[in-house]
Amino acid sequence: MNNQVHEIAAHCDQLPERFIRKDDEEYGNITNASASSPTGIPVIDVSLLTSSHSELDRLKSAITTWGCFQAINHGIEGSFLDKVREISGLFFNLSADEKKKCLREENDIEGYGNDMVLSDNQTLDWTDRLYLNVLPQDQKRLQFWPQNHTYFREVVNEYCSKIEFINEVILKALARSLNLEENCFLDQYGTASKMIARFNYYPPCPWADKVLGLKPHSDGSAITFLLQGKEVEGLQVLKDGQWFGVPSVPDALTINVVDQMEIMSNGIFKSPMHRVLVSSKDQRITVAMFCMPQTEKDIGPVDGLITDGTPRLYKNVTYSIEFYLKNYQQGTRSIDACKI
Numbered sequence: 001m002n003n004q005v006h007e008i009a010a011h012c013d014q015l016p017e018r019f020i021r022k023d024d025e026e027y028g029n030i031t032n033a034s035a036s037s038p039t040g041i042p043v044i045d046v047s048l049l050t051s052s053h054s055e056l057d058r059l060k061s062a063i064t065t066w067g068c069f070q071a072i073n074h075g076i077e078g079s080f081l082d083k084v085r086e087i088s089g090l091f092f093n094l095s096a097d098e099k100k101k102c103l104r105e106e107n108d109i110e111g112y113g114n115d116m117v118l119s120d121n122q123t124l125d126w127t128d129r130l131y132l133n134v135l136p137q138d139q140k141r142l143q144f145w146p147q148n149h150t151y152f153r154e155v156v157n158e159y160c161s162k163i164e165f166i167n168e169v170i171l172k173a174l175a176r177s178l179n180l181e182e183n184c185f186l187d188q189y190g191t192a193s194k195m196i197a198r199f200n201y202y203p204p205c206p207w208a209d210k211v212l213g214l215k216p217h218s219d220g221s222a223i224t225f226l227l228q229g230k231e232v233e234g235l236q237v238l239k240d241g242q243w244f245g246v247p248s249v250p251d252a253l254t255i256n257v258v259d260q261m262e263i264m265s266n267g268i269f270k271s272p273m274h275r276v277l278v279s280s281k282d283q284r285i286t287v288a289m290f291c292m293p294q295t296e297k298d299i300g301p302v303d304g305l306i307t308d309g310t311p312r313l314y315k316n317v318t319y320s321i322e323f324y325l326k327n328y329q330q331g332t333r334s335i336d337a338c339k340i
């Protein structure tokens with residue numbers, strides 16, 4: 001457990017070199033915009049997406065300009081989101097020995113731990129995480145779930161069902177926003193779509209300006225649902241060459257439309273680059289739910305989007321997690337390898 005970031009934060013009086021963000025890292029020198037943009041990350045009312053054309057247009061505009069939006073009226077009660085925040089805190093507050101029971105194995109992604117080290121020159125993220133496969137059901141590995149915490153399991157399972165429902169609403173709305181048949185993206189999900197829950201813990205860092213909670217990346221899923229804490233912010237999204245802060249909006253979910261949707265939409269939707277800054281005083285906890293097609297299945301641009309004027313931009317690919325992670329840790333983008 002020596003190398004968990006929360007322990008380094010508690011015991012080290014010098015920042016280990018592996019965490020120091022490199023100045024020459026791609027995106028490292030992009031200007032930091034003010035805390036948020038003049039117009040802000042768009043807010044979309046999910047309850048209107050089936051009935052209002054103007055909300056569908058706003059969704060399309062949000063995704064083609066920012067790649068993300070703050071979803072309100074998504075159908076999950078604020079009190080339930082508080083339970084998700086509560087179980088996340090509950091896990092990270094367990095004793096080191098208890099958390100260790102969920103420790104991931106060296107070459108595995110799933111479980112509790114910090115960055116997987118895949119290369120010698122990899123900069124480490126200032127974060128500890130608990131990474132759990134939640135769908136398909138038969139791929140759950142309960143040995144990585146906190147033991148003796150029925151409440152944790154109940155809340156995660158219920159949250160997973162609720163996110164699955166919203167994911168479908170968003171996928172259909174995205175298809176309709178492009179005048180496509182509403183199931184065209186869902187059809188690529190196959191019969192065993194995948195969902196991963198990642199609980200992120202960013203301890204306060206005495207060297208906050210020298211590290212990143214997460215280095216710049218775009219997500220390898222199709223849609224990511226992020227639940228932020230209520231007070232401490234840190235997420236930034238890249239737009240027009242500047243980083244903008246993504247505020248925490250009460251009871252909203254931050255939704256990113258990401259790599260696999262970029263491929264399926266033949267590049268109309270652009271997977272947003274984002275990164276996380278950390279605080280020198282406060283810890284921050286977030287929960288990301290990564291939703292994506294069945295991983296054994298090829299995905300590709302939907303037929304209706306390929307025309308003489310808009311030729312195919314991406315190959316058909318199996319977007320595996322291993323393929324994604326290798327690129328992530330080297331600071332490159334897997335999506336680039338899928339371009340024709």
Ligand SMILES: O=C(O)CCC(=O)C(=O)O
Nearest residue numbers: 198200214235276286288
């Ligand atoms: O914690 C955050 O604010 C962002 C999390 C994120 O980008 C991720 O888990 O990929």
